Amino acid sequence: MGLVAYEVEGKVAVVTVSNAPVNALSQAVRAGLSEAIERFQSDAEADIAVICGAGRLFLGGADITEFGKPPMSPGLPEVINQIEASTKPVVAAVHGAALGGGLEVAMGAHYRVALAGAKLGVPEVKLGILPGAGGTQRLPRLVGVETALSMITSGAPITAEAGVEAGLIDKLGVGGDARAAGVAYAQELLAGGAAVRPTGAIAPPEAVDFAAVQAKLKAKARGEVAASVAAEAVEAATRLPFAEGLAEERRLFMTLMDTPQRAGLIHAFFAERAVAKLPEIVGVAPRKFGHIGVIGGGTMGAGIATSAALAGLVVTLVEREQAAADTARDTITRNLNAGIKRGKLSEATRDAILSDKLVTTVGYEGLSQADLVIEAVFENMEVKKQVFAELDRVLPAGAILATNTSYLDVDEIAASTSRPADVIGLHFFSPAHIMKLLEVVVAGKTAPDVVATAFALGKRLGKTSVRAGVCDGFIGNRILAHYRTAADHMVLDGASPYQIDKALVEFGFAMGPYQVSDLAGLDIGYMTRQRKLADAHPRDRAPTFADALYHKGWLGQKTGHGYYIYDEGSRVGRKDPEVEEIVAQARADAGVTPRAFTDEEIVRRYMAAMVNEGARVLAEGIAQRPSDIDVVFLAGYGFPRWRGGPMQHGDAQGLESILADIREFAEQDDHYWKSAPLLEQLAREGRSFDSLNKS
């Protein structure tokens, strides 16, 4: 029977889905399940059926690769209705995970057993849709509206144990064999004379204050619609008979299926999985990395050390003086304590890390046993070279020498050592123990197994690792520098920094560029401008207002004042009229007559700049694929996930249209606005960035 096996074992029909890797409910699986249930109806040898999954989990949900394509019969809702309508009882035996359509299959069954630790969830909203195979109608009937709403609108799974408590699971299975647990439970049910028990026959659940629910969801949605629409479907369950509720769910599901948000979120899902697929490391075994060294105990070094220690690695952090080493230990302890507050680790784990896993010390000799050392010292080439000379001297053969530089030339650092093949960039984002993004900067001579180790380490640390080539700023900061310039030009031409922040937050960014400056510190941007001064072109337009703020000592949140004023204890800034005056002065000094910008033009300019520089980064091979750039911006720069990332956004807008914007903007400034040749080529050929993801 292809992907779905049917066997009878002592009056129990065992229906097993085997569709590696996650038992997605593809057309062939749906057809197989439907056939199996039909066969069970007329099978005199079987009085009860068990549905289970082969491999590491029960069912991972609908086959996401089918979305956006013409539907193929039988549909999942029909198959689940068929299971529920079975005249003989059906049991779902869950192990690993039952997700989305997978949990919906389980809810269509009459009884559910789950192995301890299994995850039960309806993550559809994370893909821009809602549980569309009865989940919004059956789940509230089983667990009540409140729990159903929480699971459906967050997409977060619960454990089998919590499922039992909530009434979703009837029995917690023992042992590691779901099929055996399912058969045992089925026999127990048979012995007790259990009858069919359709979830759809349960009375509609009691309503809650749905207006309040919607208000709460909309307040935190930042433009994302799925959770709110999913809550509408749950609301329908409370007021409509089951069949009508299913029809309403279907209608709402189809509206979400048609949104660009669905396309953006599913793009993000696959982009995040494609990012680790690198031809250069296929079949290459990573080196060992159980003992990590960190050079420098500032915010970044301490964050990296925290991240590694939390992942169970042994960490030796080296500082120049004992006092600095002690401060680093204090910072790491604070990071761990904050993790305890957020429920990420226990006090016992913290104590074990501090006593057994973490050494903070002075001098490089403590690194003689280290497998991989990450340098996180001051961003200065000469300082870095001194550190690498020391590392070259003390590290054992085969150890990896990594730099956390955010823009310096990793090739030059590598060339200063006697072992350039062992050198790589590992660009963490601050705070390093929290931010997901890790740029793996591969230099010209970096060995493939060093790249493989960097990706294995990233996975161990729970990071999203993206391969980047060597250039000033790598993928993220290079593109950031370019679009940030577009924002500064708009300020010089008449837009207020506050309007720009507001327009971009409404677009869906976590923060606008001037809020980001305040968070990062205005000194960072100032140093970058100073560093690049020597390469400046006479037609470059300097953001003199930003320099003026820096010289006033308004460095952002850390000084309580940057573009915004931060009142004591507040991280939310308020506007400052004095900043507007400083900006007005900068315009006057530059001889600019200010003009008004619409929010729409602000977004168009910002995004055109981002996509254009993204195209250059691709053409130069700094990023391997457009979707890797998307992942960088989703994981590290607060880009709205439901838009899929900047390159996906470019595709969604149409590359012709982005190019037309750039040409329009170039009429006022043809020095800054030069279209990238790759963008022109793709637009000319009628192709998208996504076509490069596939090639």
Ligand code: 3H9
């Ligand atoms: C749904 O069910 C809609 C219904 O309500 C209504 C229908 C009418 N389909 O993540 P991994 C691939 S919506 C197709 O690395 P892990 C994935 O791309 C669905 N492919 O493994 C990857 O491929 P490759 C609701 C899928 O162990 C490979 O499997 N369900 C699907 O880290 C391994 O994936 C979800 O949203 C899929 N559904 O994590 C669950 N899932 O090797 C989505 C995975 O070629 N999936 N693939 O790169 C997950 O969250 C994780 O994959 C899971 C395993 C936790 C299951």
